[in-house]
Amino acid sequence: MMGIYVHIPFCDSKCAYCAFASFVVSNQIKREYFDHLQAEIATSHENDKVDSIYFGGGTPSSVDSEFIVSTLKLIKEKFDVTKDAEITIECNPCSTTKQKLEAYKKAGFNRISFGVQSLDDDALSLIGRRHTSAQAMQAIALAREVGFENISADLLLSLPQGDVTSDAQKLIESGVKHISAYMIQIEDGTPLKRKVESGEIKLKDExxxxxxxxxxxxxxxxxxxxxxxxSNFAYSGSESRHNSHYWTGEKYLGFGLGVHSFDGKFIRQANACNFADYYAGKKTCESLSPKERDEEIIMLGLRCKYGFDLKKLSFDLASQPEFNKLLKQNVLNLQGTKVTLNPDFYPVSNSVIINLTKNF
Ligand SMILES: C[S@@+](CC[C@H](N)C(=O)[O-])C[C@H]1O[C@@H](n2cnc3c(N)ncnc32)[C@H](O)[C@@H]1O
Ligand code: SF4
Structure with missing residues (x-):
């Protein structure tokens, strides 16, 4: 099985905290991008079955739904997409309309991921979101009305106003089945960084x-x-297949500006990050060393409930003293050859991973 990721690098405006590859551009530039994106999809060759397709960004809902619908149609024509494939689109509440949601549903999308961030209007305005909490709740209600059952919402931790738990309560009451809660990262070059450094914004401490x-x-x-x-919570059966593919190191194909593809073993390819080079078909390709691959398997596996399999590593981790120490301390669990991190230690997972991999 394989996943497909499609990057839509456009937004209606830039949020104060975001450093993602996304741009506010004219419809003409969007059209040109979709021509190249669709040409890239049309000329790719893969025989593996596809059970997950994810349109992310940027903000896929910020473009004309016809661009999205025709791109998904092309993917379905080109690839062997399973009947029960998870097909997700990321939407910003401010660009979500009934017409777009109906077009997505008709085209075959069956999962929506909304960027909600917070249900506190002061917090939303502080981080430069263009929508209110009422608009976010309206967009979710609209998606349900159109027939979407599998809805996810993103929330941000560390915002000075609002209460992430009461936001989550409202979201699940409104029918949301999956919540991603990310600690806000202060990215270089963003207005948020400048405002935090100048003291204009004070985020919650660690x-x-x-x-x-x-x-x-x-x-x-x-x-x-x-x-x-x-950072991800879901009712049983509503876990994101797209995310799970990535964390368990499965093969995925990326299309669009700056995206990565991975063969599920050692080869990772990256598309160029600027439009001119992407349109010229420039890519970089790296082959992970066994050590790099081992580190990645451990890092991704320990951050989620799937863990990792000792047999996938290129060396005998079970014979390492640090590994056995962490097992004795119940920081790690071992069942057969599957290793998982005790969820109590999720908040300190980074230091566990560093300890485990420092002697490779
Ligand atoms: C591509 S955006 C989601 C869709 C849409 N663009 C939107 O924002 O509504 C993906 C998610 O990344 C997260 N994100 C972006 N920048 C972040 C940052 N600096 N720190 C933490 N999360 C961030 C936000 O939670 C956002 O919802
Ligand atoms: S958070 Fe979403 S809407 Fe805001 S700039 Fe980033 S990608 Fe665009």
């Missing part, structure tokens, strides 16, 4: 953020949403 995260986790777990990765 202790407060961890506290919010723990409260959110226990609230969601009590309400039946399992934490299947550090």
């Amino acid at each position: 202790d407060q953020t961890v506290d919010d995260y723990q409260k959110l986790t226990s609230f969601l777990q009590k309400n039946g949403l399992n934490r299947y990765e550090i």
